[in-house]
Amino acid sequence: MAQAKLTEQLDSVEEFEREPVPESKIKSWKSFLGMYAGEHTAGTEFVIGPLFVAHGASASDIIWGLLIGNMLAVLSWAFLTGPIAVKERVTLYYLLEKISGKKLTTVYNLVNALMFCFLAGSMIAVSATAVGIPFGLAMPTLNDWLPNSIGWIVAVVAVGAVTTIVAMFGYNLVSKFANIAAPWMILVFLASAIAVLPELGVHSLSDFWARANDTIWTGTPLEGQSQFTFWHIMFFAWFANMAMHIGMADLSILRYAKKWYYGFNSGAGMFVGHYMAWMASGILYALFLKETSFSTEFAPGPVAYRAAGIAGALTVIIAGWTTANPTIYRAGLALQAIRPEWKTWKVTLVVGLITTLASIFPALVMKLLNFVALYGLILMPMGAVIIMDEYIIPKLKLSQKYAETFNKSFNLAAAVAWGVTLLFSIWLNLTFGVEVFFLGLPGWFVAAALYIVTSYFVQKNKIKGGIK
Amino acid sequence: MRPLLKIISLIGLLVTIIPSFLVFTGVITLDNNKLLMVLGTILWFSTAPFWMNKKV
Numbered sequence: 097m098a099q100a101k102l103t104e105q106l107d108s109v110e111e112f113e114r115e116p117v118p119e120s121k122i123k124s125w126k127s128f129l130g131m132y133a134g135e136h137t138a139g140t141e142f143v144i145g146p147l148f149v150a151h152g153a154s155a156s157d158i159i160w161g162l163l164i165g166n167m168l169a170v171l172s173w174a175f176l177t178g179p180i181a182v183k184e185r186v187t188l189y190y191l192l193e194k195i196s197g198k199k200l201t202t203v204y205n206l207v208n209a210l211m212f213c214f215l216a217g218s219m220i221a222v223s224a225t226a227v228g229i230p231f232g233l234a235m236p237t238l239n240d241w242l243p244n245s246i247g248w249i250v251a252v253v254a255v256g257a258v259t260t261i262v263a264m265f266g267y268n269l270v271s272k273f274a275n276i277a278a279p280w281m282i283l284v285f286l287a288s289a290i291a292v293l294p295e296l297g298v299h300s301l302s303d304f305w306a307r308a309n310d311t312i313w314t315g316t317p318l319e320g321q322s323q324f325t326f327w328h329i330m331f332f333a334w335f336a337n338m339a340m341h342i343g344m345a346d347l348s349i350l351r352y353a354k355k356w357y358y359g360f361n362s363g364a365g366m367f368v369g370h371y372m373a374w375m376a377s378g379i380l381y382a383l384f385l386k387e388t389s390f391s392t393e394f395a396p397g398p399v400a401y402r403a404a405g406i407a408g409a410l411t412v413i414i415a416g417w418t419t420a421n422p423t424i425y426r427a428g429l430a431l432q433a434i435r436p437e438w439k440t441w442k443v444t445l446v447v448g449l450i451t452t453l454a455s456i457f458p459a460l461v462m463k464l465l466n467f468v469a470l471y472g473l474i475l476m477p478m479g480a481v482i483i484m485d486e487y488i489i490p491k492l493k494l495s496q497k498y499a500e501t502f503n504k505s506f507n508l509a510a511a512v513a514w515g516v517t518l519l520f521s522i523w524l525n526l527t528f529g530v531e532v533f534f535l536g537l538p539g540w541f542v543a544a545a546l547y548i549v550t551s552y553f554v555q556k557n558k559i560k561g562g563i564k
Numbered sequence: 565m566r567p568l569l570k571i572i573s574l575i576g577l578l579v580t581i582i583p584s585f586l587v588f589t590g591v592i593t594l595d596n597n598k599l600l601m602v603l604g605t606i607l608w609f610s611t612a613p614f615w616m617n618k619k620v
Contacts, residue, residue: 272616275616276609276612276613276616279577279608279612280576280577280580280604280605280608280609280612283577283580283581283604284580284601284605286581286584287580287581287583287584287597287601288584290584290585290587290588291583291584291587291588291594291597292594293588294587294588294590295594298588299590403594404597404598404601405595405597405598405599405601405602406598406601406602406605407580407598407601407602407604407605408598408601410605
């Protein structure tokens with residue numbers, strides 16, 4: 097009886113995968129504020145802030161790089177993602193199917209889902225470092241790629257299981273959970289950093305800038321870590337969520353928005369999560385380095401516990417959940433777009449299992465900056481395709497939504513834009529040594545140009561506005 | 565009941581953040597701050613779910 101009721105409840109999770117979100121389901125701006133603030137004040141913030149310290153970013157790199165990069169990210173959400181989301185009101189995957197065709201979208205969705213699984217996996221791994229504290233779990237180090245103990249595997253599997261079960265109940269539960277946790281979590285980040293400042297030599301506001309430069313963000317990377325500059329920080333902040341804004345994955349979220357400018361609500365996530373929280377976690381890590389004589393152990397849980405006790409450890413766990421949940425949800429949507437008849441909760445369960453498996457490997461945490469930049473880069477070209485299809489293709493008197501209009505299952509123009517852009521990025525990286533953080537910007541223009549030119553050749557023999 | 569819950573939630577948040585400033589100014593110790601943060605956490609999570617996300 098109970099099992100039947102639970103299955104019925106799970107089956108009733110309706111996320112409008114293949115239809116526009118109805119008026120009755122539109123969410124208020126507050127819902128997005130909580131969602132963005134919660135999602136971007138996450139477990140991974142406990143990794144990214146410290147990795148900036150490990151990579152030798154200077155204090156001014158952090159202050160200015162994060163300010164400009166995050167502003168560019170908010171503008172990308174507001175002016176690129178928001179308008180298309182409220183106009184179309186469908187998921188990225190469904191829109192892409194109309195443009196690129198079923199076959200190409202299937203490939204894209206598989207890649208996308210896998211990327212989201214890895215990302216959620218890193219968040220689960222971060223949470224596990226806090227779960228393991230009472231059990232004296234041996235924590236991974238900056239150089240670990242493989243799990244270093246059975247205890248580590250048990251901890252990530254436990255966190256992964258709980259996260260998956262919550263995600264199986266859909267967007268509403270995820271949104272509510274994030275809303276409740278967000279204000280508290282944000283304050284714990286802030287409080288833990290303020291409380292340890294005296295131990296870093298900051299006893300008044302006037303001390304902060306000097307200690308920021310000589311003790312926290314010293315400008316000198318740890319042994320074995322590459323040197324970061326202002327440009328690394330700025331581009332990382334802008335493109336950390338490139339898949340979501342420029343890459344259009346957040347069409348799936350912002351399609352619930354009443355107005356396009358709800359995209360500005362991403363500012364709550366950027367300036368709280370990707371500014372304050374990255375700085376706060378960097379401060380906590382600087383204290384850890386000072387106290388351990390630059391130990392290579394890299395575990396956000398114990399670092400937060402040292403500064404804020406049980407509340408700090410809980411924050412790491414909950415912060416991991418609130419990000420892993422929507423990420424698993426997004427991955428589920430990507431897979432479900434391939435086979436719409438699959439039940440949302442069953443797809444989410446499969447995604448959760450893959451995510452948990454990925455989270456076993458600490459490499460996801462230690463190389464998080466590179467992975468985040470790479471996943472944005474891989475998914476970005478399709479965002480360029482959508483933008484061009486929406487705004488430029490009609491001006492050239494070509495047909496929008498090629499696959500839907502001409503009843504095609506494969507759009508060569510989108511495939512060329514995606515594939516050649518990635519080859520171009522690899523070429524830039526291998527030939528000129530351009531780091532992954534900087535490939536997104538030239539890549540976007542290449543993808544946009546390729547889609548327009550190839551669309552012209554693909555469509556030139558077809559009658560505009562033909563088959564509907 | 566609802567206004568009371570909101571007040572307790574607000575106190576929970578204040579108890580989470582304010583003691584950190586007291587540590588910074590040397591009024592209380594870091595260990596006391598950690599205890600107060602746990603108290604703030606309990607106050608928040610035991611009251612906020614009953615009024616957040618609920619329609620008036």
